[in-house]
Amino acid sequence: MAWKIGTAAAVALVIAGVASSALPGPPVQRAAWREEYRTPAAIPFPEDNPYSAAKAELGRRLFFDPILSIDRNRSCATCHVPDLAWADGRPRAQGRHGGDLDLHTPSLLNLAWQDGPMGWDGKFQNLESVPFGPITASANMGLSEAEAVRRLAADPGYASAFAAAFPDAAVTRPRIEAALATFERLIVAAPASFDRWIAGDERAISESAKRGFDLFNGRANCAACHSGWSFSDGSFHDIGVGRDDDLGRGRLKPNSVALRYAFKTPTLRNVDERGSYMHDGSLRSLEAVIDLYDRGGIDRPSRSREIRPLSLSPDEKADLLAFLQTLTSGPSTAPVVAELTETPPRP
Numbered sequence: 001m002a003w004k005i006g007t008a009a010a011v012a013l014v015i016a017g018v019a020s021s022a023l024p025g026p027p028v029q030r031a032a033w034r035e036e037y038r039t040p041a042a043i044p045f046p047e048d049n050p051y052s053a054a055k056a057e058l059g060r061r062l063f064f065d066p067i068l069s070i071d072r073n074r075s076c077a078t079c080h081v082p083d084l085a086w087a088d089g090r091p092r093a094q095g096r097h098g099g100d101l102d103l104h105t106p107s108l109l110n111l112a113w114q115d116g117p118m119g120w121d122g123k124f125q126n127l128e129s130v131p132f133g134p135i136t137a138s139a140n141m142g143l144s145e146a147e148a149v150r151r152l153a154a155d156p157g158y159a160s161a162f163a164a165a166f167p168d169a170a171v172t173r174p175r176i177e178a179a180l181a182t183f184e185r186l187i188v189a190a191p192a193s194f195d196r197w198i199a200g201d202e203r204a205i206s207e208s209a210k211r212g213f214d215l216f217n218g219r220a221n222c223a224a225c226h227s228g229w230s231f232s233d234g235s236f237h238d239i240g241v242g243r244d245d246d247l248g249r250g251r252l253k254p255n256s257v258a259l260r261y262a263f264k265t266p267t268l269r270n271v272d273e274r275g276s277y278m279h280d281g282s283l284r285s286l287e288a289v290i291d292l293y294d295r296g297g298i299d300r301p302s303r304s305r306e307i308r309p310l311s312l313s314p315d316e317k318a319d320l321l322a323f324l325q326t327l328t329s330g331p332s333t334a335p336v337v338a339e340l341t342e343t344p345p346r347p
């Protein structure tokens with residue numbers, strides 16, 4: 001009998017021990033954090049470029065059409081590949097003449113929720129001002145603005161598509177930009193197991209992933225920058241990664257120490273489908289990313305005050321990884337472009 005009591009007590013102790021070391025902090029805090037990640041009711045569109053189905057349809061056509069490259073052999077989708085979370089799976093983008101460009105192709109998921117500057121260093125003022133960057137860059141699509149407009153205007157199919165989307169059939173740069181941006185705002189990550197958990201299904205993600213969520217919002221401080229439903233504050237930070245001569249936003253804002261080596265916070269939606277990470281594609285796995293944050297990156301005056309060495313245990317690193325993997329919305333081929341409807345579509 002004595003040994004039975006002993007065993008029961010030991011089991012109880014073990015259970016208590018496991019429970020207390022696994023307890024992530026006050027459950028009430030977890031509930032409050034979860035509120036921050038609810039799926040929004042509709043995709044936001046700016047007042048000066050409101051949603052219309054015809055404009056989005058025109059944007060979709062332009063996005064996938066090689067007509068916008070000088071050799072008619074690359075489109076936006078050459079690098080922003082729908083099946084690769086709208087990136088290209090390469091460390092750095094491939095130039096028109098073969099070699100690598102300087103930067104890693106970012107995912108286009110959930111950009112509708114970022115109304116600030118675009119590009120790793122914010123060189124584009126907003127989503128509308130991006131397209132003629134890649135179109136006219138000689139190492140990229142290599143087509144002049146005049147030639148882009150001329151080609152589209154000469155194509156009868158495009159004339160009717162512009163007439164449907166705008167008051168008349170005129171092809172202009174601002175209209176090309178508006179249509180592409182409208183389409184891109186529809187590129188929204190499909191629901192992931194994480195979203196089912198946020199909506200209340202306790203079994204949608206593992207206990208390890210839930211502990212990872214607590215770390216993400218708590219001690220590891222990731223949510224200081226990867227915040228909200230799209231996991232980005234749309235802002236620029238030096239997290240202590242990259243080459244010495246790679247100044248990021250600091251090249252455009254030379255008087256700001258904090259913006260030296262600062263790059264835009266990427267979304268973490270579908271992050272484990274995206275292969276290489278960071279603006280220069282220098283980290284090849286999510287494990288390597290977690291190790292970087294664990295070390296705290298390069299310690300220099302510009303490094304964000306939100307970044308510091310974390311001393312995560314191997315179990316905590318595994319929890320963080322399990323959490324990041326819950327942000328992937330199933331098979332990578334799943335459609336992630338919202339249905340075209342007459343009113344702004346729901347994500």
Ligand code: HEC
Binds near residue numbers: 079080
């Ligand atoms: C050669 C591959 C390539 C092609 C083709 C390409 N892009 Fe990109 N795209 C990139 C790279 C690399 C960046 C990062 C550029 C930067 O930060 O300056 C980028 C950045 C962007 C961004 C900013 C995303 C963000 O999070 O800030 C948008 C939007 C975008 N591209 C849309 C387009 C559109 C629209 C087209 C077609 C007109 C296009 N891209 C063609 C590689 C490509």
Ligand code: HEC
Binds near residue numbers: 238
């Ligand atoms: C100070 C703001 C900040 C904090 C805190 C932060 N990040 Fe980041 N994160 C960024 C920025 C900025 C980048 C892009 C840096 C670059 O490309 O040079 C990034 C990149 C990443 C990437 C690569 C994504 C991609 O598409 O390349 C992952 C994954 C990531 N962070 C996860 C985390 C995790 C996990 C934590 C917590 C341990 C965390 N981040 C904390 C700002 C932050």
